[in-house]
Amino acid sequence: MTLFTFFRSSAAYRVRIALNFKGLTTDMVSIHLQKEGGLNRKPEFRAINPQMRVPALRLDSGEVLIQSLAIMEYLDEVHPQPPLLPRDPVERAKVRALAQLIACDIHPLNNTSPLRYLKNVLGQEQPKIDAWDHHWILEGFEALEPLLGKGRYAFGNEITLADICLVPQVANARRFKVPLDRFPRIVAIDAACRELPAFEKARPENQPDAE
Numbered sequence: 001m002t003l004f005t006f007f008r009s010s011a012a013y014r015v016r017i018a019l020n021f022k023g024l025t026t027d028m029v030s031i032h033l034q035k036e037g038g039l040n041r042k043p044e045f046r047a048i049n050p051q052m053r054v055p056a057l058r059l060d061s062g063e064v065l066i067q068s069l070a071i072m073e074y075l076d077e078v079h080p081q082p083p084l085l086p087r088d089p090v091e092r093a094k095v096r097a098l099a100q101l102i103a104c105d106i107h108p109l110n111n112t113s114p115l116r117y118l119k120n121v122l123g124q125e126q127p128k129i130d131a132w133d134h135h136w137i138l139e140g141f142e143a144l145e146p147l148l149g150k151g152r153y154a155f156g157n158e159i160t161l162a163d164i165c166l167v168p169q170v171a172n173a174r175r176f177k178v179p180l181d182r183f184p185r186i187v188a189i190d191a192a193c194r195e196l197p198a199f200e201k202a203r204p205e206n207q208p209d210a211e
């Protein structure tokens with residue numbers, strides 16, 4: 001398999017964690033999202049993923065999967081151990097809800113394309129863009145914090161998709177200097193996850209394309 005990734009991409013970070021957690025290895029192709037206006041926008045990558053975003057996972061069959069949540073659920077179906085979701089349907093829905101709160105409602109608002117649009121098309125200055133970024137992360141984390149139980153991880157004492165989405169979003173918040181003192185559960189879960197080799201190995205600074 002080949003993972004199209006970028007060290008700083010939160011969505012690719014999720015898939016890197018899931019691959020490590022399952023003990024799977026892939027070839028890695030780095031797609032620089034800033035260089036030359038974004039190498040993801042070049043025809044070569046557009047032919048792989050018409051959405052021009054990372055991650056994309058090319059399977060050995062040549063089939064290409066996109067969207068980190070879909071990729072991770074695919075990996076979980078094909079390599080069920082260790083699982084990324086609990087067995088109980090209600091619990092599965094709860095874990096997916098935590099993952100989607102982050103991946104669908106927080107992350108898209110601080111992603112490269114919308115921030116670039118705010119700056120280049122709407123002419124916003126950096127302080128306003130930072131305020132936008134902080135606002136949506138803080139509002140999302142306010143909702144997430146009380147939804148996290150009392151276990152070691154986001155949903156009990158086993159790693160799930162929710163943790164795999166939480167850790168990259170916390171890294172993103174720290175990169176944008178969002179204050180996290182109001183979120184003791186989020187901070188504790190992030191720290192507990194980062195003790196695990198699967199998370200450590202997937203960190204942006206540990207990638208071959210890190211700058």
Ligand SMILES: N[C@@H](CCC(=O)N[C@@H](CS)C(=O)NCC(=O)O)C(=O)O
Nearest residue numbers: 009010011053054055067068112113
């Ligand atoms: N919902 C997608 C998000 C993918 C995504 O937006 N990736 C970002 C990096 S984190 C990207 O490639 N951005 C390029 C751009 O916005 O131009 C997923 O979960 O895979």
